Amino acid sequence: MSWIQDNKVPAAILGVTGAGVIGLGVMLFNAWSAAAEAQETFDAVNASLANLNSAKIAPTPENLAAKHLMVKDYTDIANKMATVLYKLQPEPKPMTDTDFQAKVKARTLEVKKLGAGKLPAEFNLTFDQYVDNLPKANDKLKLTADQVATELSGYLDAVETVTTMLLQNGVSSIDMIERSELAAEKSGDKAASPNSQNQRGNEAASDQMITERRQLRLVLRLDQGVLQSILSKLASPSEMPYFTVVRLVRIENEVQVGPARVVLSASSTPGPGGEPGSDEASAPAAPTEAKPANKGEQPATRDSAVVLGNEGLRAYLEIDLVKFIDHSKTAAAAGSTR
Numbered sequence: 580m581s582w583i584q585d586n587k588v589p590a591a592i593l594g595v596t597g598a599g600v601i602g603l604g605v606m607l608f609n610a611w612s613a614a615a616e617a618q619e620t621f622d623a624v625n626a627s628l629a630n631l632n633s634a635k636i637a638p639t640p641e642n643l644a645a646k647h648l649m650v651k652d653y654t655d656i657a658n659k660m661a662t663v664l665y666k667l668q669p670e671p672k673p674m675t676d677t678d679f680q681a682k683v684k685a686r687t688l689e690v691k692k693l694g695a696g697k698l699p700a701e702f703n704l705t706f707d708q709y710v711d712n713l714p715k716a717n718d719k720l721k722l723t724a725d726q727v728a729t730e731l732s733g734y735l736d737a738v739e740t741v742t743t744m745l746l747q748n749g750v751s752s753i754d755m756i757e758r759s760e761l762a763a764e765k766s767g768d769k770a771a772s773p774n775s776q777n778q779r780g781n782e783a784a785s786d787q788m789i790t791e792r793r794q795l796r797l798v799l800r801l802d803q804g805v806l807q808s809i810l811s812k813l814a815s816p817s818e819m820p821y822f823t824v825v826r827l828v829r830i831e832n833e834v835q836v837g838p839a840r841v842v843l844s845a846s847s848t849p850g851p852g853g854e855p856g857s858d859e860a861s862a863p864a865a866p867t868e869a870k871p872a873n874k875g876e877q878p879a880t881r882d883s884a885v886v887l888g889n890e891g892l893r894a895y896l897e898i899d900l901v902k903f904i905d906h907s908k909t910a911a912a913a914g915s916t917r
Contacts, residue, residue: 661789671733679728705758755798827897
């Protein structure tokens with residue numbers, strides 16, 4: 580008799596187990612085949628989408644109309660935003676050229692009184708050329724002298740606001756202050772683009788401009804707390820009525836040499852560099868306040884010194900004074916000239 584006949588129960592168990600293994604293998608093979616097929620389909624669709632995205636749009640009338648509609652929607656949204664932001668910024672009052680010259684002198688005198696000893700020797704709120712000269716008309720932009728003076732008056736207000744804020748926050752000194760020129764200040768030769776090929780493109784793009792960038796460059800001497808306060812107020816809409824963007828900040832410590840590496844004590848006499856017998860220049864370390872000694876007692880030895888945080892800073896700042904343009908007037912002017 581065979582082994583199966585002699586061991587019917589174990590043989591049955593082995594048979595059922597073998598059938599199950601075979602069935603599970605078939606299921607796994609089918610699942611793997613389906614997954615591979617789905618992966619191939621996904622890759623094919625993904626490649627097709629990539630080709631469609633990279634393909635050029637056909638120049639059909641329908642596609643051109645859709646593009647014009649998208650551009651119009653984008654332009655309308657940008658113009659609405661520009662209109663809202665334009666109304667949020669201070670609007671300069673109309674001013675004549677002679678009134679602007681008098682305003683420069685009066686505002687400069689006020690700021691000099693506030694920042695006595697902290698301003699450059701030649702200081703006129705960056706409008707030095709208008710102390711002795713009047714604003715001129717700009718024929719290229721079709722602006723009269725009074726219109727140029729009005730634009731300069733708004734620019735002067737922004738520069739004065741920033742300068743006053745710096746002085747009120749306790750800067751040690753303003754070593755340098757410069758500003759960029761307005762397009763209305765430039766003559767026809769300077770205002771013209773040096774690249775004649777891009778001239779028409781620049782003029783066409785000017786109709787879509789919603790902002791004018793005015794840059795203010797400063798070199799300040801101050802400490803760390805004052806610098807943090809200034810940067811915070813420049814970014815705060817409640818503290819700064821003008822739209823300001825700090826484009827660049829460069830900070831340089833007044834102390835260029837590191838602190839002493841030894842602890843000052845009564846037994847060590849510091850040299851000129853901060854270390855015993857050192858001849859090299861080093862950062863002056865401010866001692867900590869020692870407790871007053873009682874009568875008959877020796878004064879407490881100095882066992883610590885402030886080595887970081889008390890040094891002054893020399894900071895270079897580039898600040899963008901962003902002016903939003905009244906797009907309704909520029910669009911109307913552009914439409915009238917076409």
